[in-house]
């Protein structure tokens with residue numbers, strides 16, 4: 001359905017009622033496994049001669065409808081849905097760096113990702129280099145040595161709403177044979193489609209604005225179908241015989257889709273963070289309103305930014321619509337639908353006043369999610385990003401007075417009134 005426009009694809013792509021007794025809403029395939037018709041059918045499925053479902057940990061029709069729909073929205077070629085955003089990120093990077101090597105990563109990242117980079121990957125023999133050279137692709141070029149297996153960035157970063165020039169980063173990375181992986185969670189395909197800007201792989205926490213109701217944990221991995229970057233020299237894992245494949249390699253079996261095939265066969269299959277069919281169904285329902293939700297969240301965020309910029313309780317505001325936004329040029333070029341619902345601001349006053357402010361908030365939820373239909377507020381340095389060390393805070397440009405807001409779908413004036421009364425209660429205005 002790639003020829004249809006975005007808003008039609010978000011309702012229709014990846015599912016055909018003709019496959020399901022003409023059911024208009026995709027059925028939830030609440031099943032663990034699938035019967036083999038006979039021994040030949042079983043053998044064909046196990047040797048990938050025939051496509052089909054075996055076991056829900058590695059494939060389920062409802063889960064496929066969900067991943068196919070996200071794939072269509074991003075203009076990707078291959079997709080797999082997994083049980084969380086963290087699973088999407090770790091399976092992707094393990095798949096690229098299974099033989100060791102270095103991942104060059106942006107420092108402007110989700111706290112859990114930084115945590116995995118500090119604690120999980122080094123234990124597995126994978127080096128992580130956080131580098132602010134992602135802001136300057138010419139500098140980045142010098143860091144693209146032979147042992148680099150991926151460049152990893154967020155398109156719109158959490159919590160600062162930094163945006164990177166992914167066209168330029170991709171150009172430089174490709175010159176050195178390295179794929180670019182983009183966590184597009186904050187942007188969603190409604191605001192930004194990384195594959196159209198040269199990226200090779202997109203990962204999502206579908207928990208957030210992509211599905212938008214704060215009721216599932218889910219992740220998606222997508223790629224652009226160009227396998228030519230994965231050379232035998234740098235990525236031998238795709239070309240080695242695998243016992244499960246009876247001596248064939250993943251590249252032998254699916255020459256156009258061995259990246260996601262190996263991520264599924266090795267990591268989803270063996271580490272096992274599968275998405276449940278129930279959650280995939282809720283994800284599909286969420287996708288149906290993606291544009292409407294993210295457009296309203298963006299509008300609400302813009303109204304809140306305007307208010308905060310005029311408030312004496314506020315030191316600075318970061319959002320693509322903010323007056324002194326650092327990345328205005330890239331935002332104007334790349335974000336035609338606006339900068340999304342997430343913004344950060346620096347609160348004036350003491351840490352006691354900051355606590356007083358948060359404790360007096362009535363309408364915003366105070367917790368660690370984002371992209372929800374409900375507005376959320378959180379003191380990121382003490383919560384979502386509390387695992388960062390001092391150097392990482394500095395590199396990530398997260399000041400200790402940072403407050404993150406994820407605007408939801410409420411009335412903007414009610415949200416602004418809530419902030420105003422809480423600033424007052426804290427003695428800040």
Ligand SMILES: *Cc1c(COP(=O)(O)O)cnc(C)c1O
Pocket residue numbers: 084085086087110112113154158183185186204205206207208217218219370
């Ligand atoms: C939440 C989040 C993740 C992790 O996703 P989960 O679904 O919670 O595992 C990854 N990246 C970003 C940018 C996020 O906001």
